[in-house]
Amino acid sequence: MAQEDKKLLLIDLCARLTYRTMVKCITDYRHEFDEELSELHIMNFYQFDVKPYLRPMSSITEEELHELQEILGPGIEIRGNLIDILDSSIHVFSLLELQAVFDWLNAHHFDYRGLIKKGLAVEAPEGMYN
Numbered sequence: 001m002a003q004e005d006k007k008l009l010l011i012d013l014c015a016r017l018t019y020r021t022m023v024k025c026i027t028d029y030r031h032e033f034d035e036e037l038s039e040l041h042i043m044n045f046y047q048f049d050v051k052p053y054l055r056p057m058s059s060i061t062e063e064e065l066h067e068l069q070e071i072l073g074p075g076i077e078i079r080g081n082l083i084d085i086l087d088s089s090i091h092v093f094s095l096l097e098l099q100a101v102f103d104w105l106n107a108h109h110f111d112y113r114g115l116i117k118k119g120l121a122v123e124a125p126e127g128m129y130n
Helices: 001-017 037-042 064-072 096-107
Strands: 021-024 032-036 049-052 076-080 082-085
Touching: 001 049, 037 096, 064 076, 064 096
Parallel strands: none
Antiparallel strands: 021 032, 021 049, 076 082
16 A cells, blocks of 8 residues: 555544444454454554445435535535535635534545545445444
């Protein structure tokens, strides 16, 4: 794994520590097991491979989309993986709103960084995070 990818994954894992994210661990002996992400995984990050189970953005439900839209407020819409500002005179992002969006995405285990596509995360089986 490239150093840049390893750094991106470490940043992402640290942000997900408090959200009960499941990870796939692969030890030096090629032993695989799944468990909840913990500080131990972060401390031993360079000892073995850790890949979070994440939901692709395409799996967002209408209910979740509505919930996220409530955080974003009027004048902003989510389309696929993008957040569009429809009318900047109605609303602009504050830092707190931006933090709330990323907290929400982490809490719902969404892959907003494209880690699955890069092979740095595993697509969560349906129902894993119900």
